[in-house]
Amino acid sequence: MFRKAVLSTVASLAAIFVVAGSAFAVQFVNITTASTKGTYYPVGVAMAKIWNDNIPDFKAGVQTSGGTVHNIQLMETNEADVAFMDGVSYPAFMGTGSYEGNPKKFIRAMVPLFPEVVQLIVAKDSGINSFDDFKGKKISIGAVASGTEVMARQLLSAAGIDPDKDISPERLSIADTAKAFADKRIDGAVFVGSLGVPGVVEMTTLGLVRFIDVPEEHLKKVLADLPAWTAFQIPSGTYPNQNNPVQGYASWNMLTVRDDVPEDLVYEMTKLLYDNKGDLVMVADKMKLMDPKNLDQVVLPLHPGAKRYYDEIGASK
Incomplete structure (x- = not known):
């Protein structure tokens, strides 16, 4: 399990490492998925590889979890920056049902995945x-x-x-x-x-x-x-x-992200997933359904970084 390093600020997601006597900032993102027997975990590992291979000074870690409800808890306590979620995320965001009076307004949509x-x-x-x-x-x-x-x-x-x-x-x-x-x-x-x-x-x-x-x-x-x-x-x-x-x-389940993850970083992460979609499909055939045309299935507000990407390709909600 990857855990966050000490952060200069939560919003920056920047951990300071010292290598060969010189310091440099590394952006560290924790991705929380579900059990290893499901789809979330192997897809999450593939996503982390795409980001780690293509974003300089960036490190994504992946952890298993109990699923959406647990992922919301981990995101709320700043133990997760990116999380896979199903439709339970909607009442959580709205503060209805079992979340009555306790809305989770920090959740933002990033990418629609599959039913x-x-x-x-x-x-x-x-x-x-x-x-x-x-x-x-x-x-x-x-x-x-x-x-x-x-x-x-x-x-x-x-x-x-x-x-x-x-x-x-x-x-x-x-x-x-x-x-x-x-x-x-x-x-x-x-x-x-x-x-x-x-x-x-x-x-x-x-x-x-x-x-x-x-x-x-x-x-x-x-x-x-x-x-x-x-x-x-x-x-x-x-x-x-x-x-x-x-x-x-x-x-429609989604890849979600905390609202305080930097806009430029989320833009780059979103773009890289679509640019490397073939790598995700190789892990799970259902990832063929990851398509901007399915944004109409997203009921949560988009993160500004993700929205910028969808605006750029003419696919916003």
């Missing part, structure tokens, strides 16, 4: 055929301080299921969820992630799980409270052994 989908996964022999069958079962609702946990609790509550009383909640990362299915320790999971996440591919390839739809009546109810989300159908064949489309819902 983040709520998916219901159950063990093949669980006997779960509908959402109502979750009652009394052991259900993974996401790692502690993750966006998945927030979304799982909201969806379960919308369906009239108390996540602390009507099910046995297991607060597991996607990696631990896959292991729990393999060990037959859980019956189902609410998962929030991009399509084709390695952990879910692993489960479906081994034939451990199947998908069920988010019921229409629950979908309408939960989406009424989520301006950043929309209905989304997972196409058949997205995963091994998935022969039918599956109804879920999704938001």
